[in-house]
Amino acid sequence: MKPDKETTPSPLQQLAERYGISSRFENAFGTTVAVSSETLGLLLDSMGVHIASEADARDALELAKARATAKLPASVVTVPRDGICRVEIRGGGLPNPLEWRVVLETGEQTSGTFDWSGMAPSESRMVLELTDLPYGYHTLRLPQVEAATHLIVSPGQCWLPQEVKDGQWGIAVQLYLVRSAGNWGIGDFSDLVALIGLAGGRGCGLLGLNPMHQMFLDDPEAASPYSPATRLYLNPIYIDVEAVPEWALSRAAQDLARSEVFQAKRERCRASALVDYAGVTALKLEALRILFTTFTDDAALERKAAFETFRHDKGESLRRASLFQVLRQRFASSGSDHVDWRAWSEDLQTCGSVALEEYAREHRDEVDFQDWLQFVADEQFALAAEAARRKGMAVGLYRDLAVGCAAAGAETWANPDAFLRRSLVGAPPDIFNPAGQNWGLPPFDPVELGREGYRSFAELIRANMLHAGGLRIDHVMGLRRLFCIPEGKSPAEGAYVSFPLDDLLGVLALESQRQHCLVVGEDLGTVPSGFRERLSAANVLSYRVLFFEQDFDVGTFFAPDVYPALAFANTGSHDLPTLLAWWRGDDLVLKQSLGAFETEEETRSQHERRARERKNILAAFASEGLVPDGSNPSLVTPEAFARYAHRFLGLTGAMLLSTQLDDMTGEIDPVNVPGTASEHPNWRRKYRLTLEELANDDQAWSLVEPLARGKPVHA
Structure with missing residues (x-):
């Protein structure tokens, strides 16, 4: 469908903008895309605003304007300045003095009056000043004008202890891929404890985990941890059955396990x-x-x-x-x-x-x-977190929060009002994905989040900070906007939906401080202007992957001193090739075999680009004295490249540095090939080494020594 061509915004477009739906956006090619009326109507419908005609749009617009003049919005997230919380009250005709009452989250109440006679409020707004309110989720009432709002008082910045500011290194692991002598064919919580013992004893400050979200027990082969049934609970497949206390009491279970x-x-x-x-x-x-x-x-x-x-x-x-x-x-x-x-x-x-x-x-x-499975999983996960604390790991377990949940899952069933109906998250067409992407995940409804006082978001963050010292937020740009696609439509027919970034960061900071859990924002891809600066102000670490830290226009890789201090610098992720595979170009060969490149010209272009990147990254290494200047990429082995990459990251000033267990064990096959499903065995390839073999593999541990930045890495 061709986009509408209108110079003056129509009532439908104005209405969409009021609900945070952009009627136009700039794509990756620098072209302004006008969103069709059909898409705007469908996205409004997903928010419960049903538009069947232009008259409907005009009526809904007038109603939205009227709501915008309410004395208080549905929710207010405020960061105290000099001990004062400031709340904007809209509209004129306010009594003076103004009575207020705050019901604290504890149930206690505090009240008073505010004399604003010395102020000069405009006809459209006035700022109420409240002092000495504790951080938390409260309710503000203005009884004289019958107004109320969810009042969330936030510290404004996420938790960041001195040990992290001094620098830490870690290992990212896909727990389900771990092999050991004791597990039943999938990595479990006891394997996690064992890995903590191996890594923590060598000075490792954090272990990064794949999303631990609950999956579908009736369909275990739907294995992507980024498309869970619910992000609020754990996947019981990680339970070590033989470590459950009832195992020692159950002759029946032991007899079952001994049967041929x-x-x-x-x-x-x-x-x-x-x-x-x-x-x-x-x-x-x-x-x-x-x-x-x-x-x-x-x-x-x-x-x-x-x-x-x-x-x-x-x-x-x-x-x-x-x-x-x-x-x-x-x-x-x-x-x-x-x-x-x-x-x-x-x-x-x-x-x-x-x-x-x-x-x-x-x-x-x-x-x-089912309740008991969650009890046992939580129990074993807590033991792993305690093991990390005993090992003195500064961060300990670093969890991963998926950007969404399955549309057919428990999270949407149990809390349907919190999600946009019949809309899915994805990405618009770009250079790497000309058809765009549809991730098949329903987004939160930003309007409903405000109405409910951000309860659903807070519960989600709180659940995933449990037993963790760090939390990675997948596609953190979703705190500001998400590209939403009406069900049944292509990514080319989607539009951006805005989210209240400052409010969500306020809730995130509050939960982070309460849980003593630092936050890393996965800010890869198209990052809106000023977004990283806003995250930095909230103490959210930027996620910096070696392969992407380059000037794509010029082709040069950034020097170590360009990496920001407030960053999580790493060698790769689950969606990227391992270091060995990247250097060898195995990922390109695999994508070609899977039909990811539509033409021979595109295939050739991808390989030529990789050749340039190999040369350019070696030049960056040479600038730091890691390899001789002018080194020939064809003479550098993949194993040598992996060592150089770790040394290069070790020179950065990023607070957190991380490798992947895949790089330590010398993997070639990827964990996941984005854009594929049954074409490739995603989320299934086990690690080459068992935990027992890893414990004695000096080459694996010597690889990560540079990340320790001069501190010894030994058992």
């Missing part, structure tokens, strides 16, 4: 070069169901009390996540057409309905089992 059939299945899972998600999940759930019976019958009263406390603390959120898993398994057994909750009957789509409550009562044991 079970052992044969487990050995096949262990021996497989690729993670057998279905096989491992089946084995673990069979054993865990037995252990749950043991827990129910024989666990000590103290342990049962701990379980009930866990459930009480998680509340309705956990109950809904568990009930969803039970429902999914029911529908999965009757055919895939019924798995997506949006195809369920209306009474099962609505949390709290009579039908759902009845179903939960009838399947109470199954819901209890």
Whole structure:
């Protein structure tokens, strides 16, 4: 569809802008793209604003203007200055003095009057000044004008301890790919503890983890950790079954594990070069169901009390996540057409309905089992975090928060109002992806977030900071805007939707300080002007990948002293080739075989570009005295390049430096090839070395010595 050509914004365009939907944007080619009326209408519809005609648009616009004149917005996020919180009140006709009341998150109340006679408020606004309010989630009321708002008082900056400012290094690991003598074919929480022992004993300050989000137990082969059922809970596949306390009490579970059939299945899972998600999940759930019976019958009263406390603390959120898993398994057994909750009957789509409550009562044991899985997973994850603290790791576990969740998952089912309906996140067409991208993930509704006082966002951040000293926010530009595509449309038919950046950063800073968890923003790709500066002001570390730290117009790589101090500098990510593969060009050969390059000319162009990048990165290394000036790339081995890359990063002043376990173990095959699904075994390739082999691999540990910046790296 051709974009609308209008010189004066139409009522529909004005309405869209009021809801944060951009009616035009500049693409990667420098061209201004006008968004079609159809797209604007569909995105407004996803926010609950239904426009069927121009008259509807005019009426909705007038209503939006009227709402904008309310005395208080739905939410106010404020950072105290000199102990004073400032709240803007809109409109004139305010009484003087103005009475106010704040209900603190603790339930306590504070109140007073504000005399603004000495001020000169405009006809459209006045600033209320409140003193000595604690940080937190409160409610402000103005009883004389019957106005109220969610008042969030934030420290404004994320947590950043001195140990991090002094510099730390770490290792990024995809836990599910870990091999060890004890696991059942997938890395588990006990492997994480073992890796903490190996790395922490060598001075490592953090272990970066893939998203640990809960997946679909009825469909374990849907393995991407970036498309989870819910980001609020953990994936129980990481449970080490034999480390569950009930294991020692359960003769039945031990007999099962000793049976020939079970052992044969487990050995096949262990021996497989690729993670057998279905096989491992089946084995673990069979054993865990037995252990749950043991827990129910024989666990000590103290342990049962701990379980009930866990459930009480998680509340309705956990109950809904568990009930969803039970429902999914029911529908999965009757055919895939019924798995997506949006195809369920209306009474099962609505949390709290009579039908759902009845179903939960009838399947109470199954819901209890799902709750218990989360209890055990949390318990083992907490033990890993404690192991990191005992090792003196400055950050410890560094978690990863996916940009979204599956549209058919528990997160959208349990909290549908928080998400845009029938819209998905992606990226517009650009140089590397001419067709654009559709990530298939529903975005939060920015308007609804404000109405609810950012509760859903705060709960999400809080859940993912649990047991962590650091949190990576995937596609952090989503705090400012997301490219949203109406369902059924191509990425070329999407538009940017704005988010309240300052408010979200305020909530993020509040949770970061409360949880003592630093924040890293994955700011790769098209970064809006001034965005990195705003993140830096909030103490959010910038995510700097070696391959991308170059002037793409000129082709030169940035020198180490160009890297900002407030940064997380690293050798790569799950979406990028390993160092060895990049130098050899294996990733280009793989993409070519998968049909990622549409023409021979594009294939040739990609290889020529890589040849230039090899030459240019060696020149950057030479400028730092790491290799002789004018070194011939053809004479540099991939292994030598990997060593140079680590030495180069070690020269930067970035607070955090990280390698990937993939680079330490010398991997060639990628973890994930973006833009592929079944064409490539993404999220499945195991590490070449077992943990036991890694412990004694001097070459692997010598590779990361430069990241320690002069500190010894030894056991």
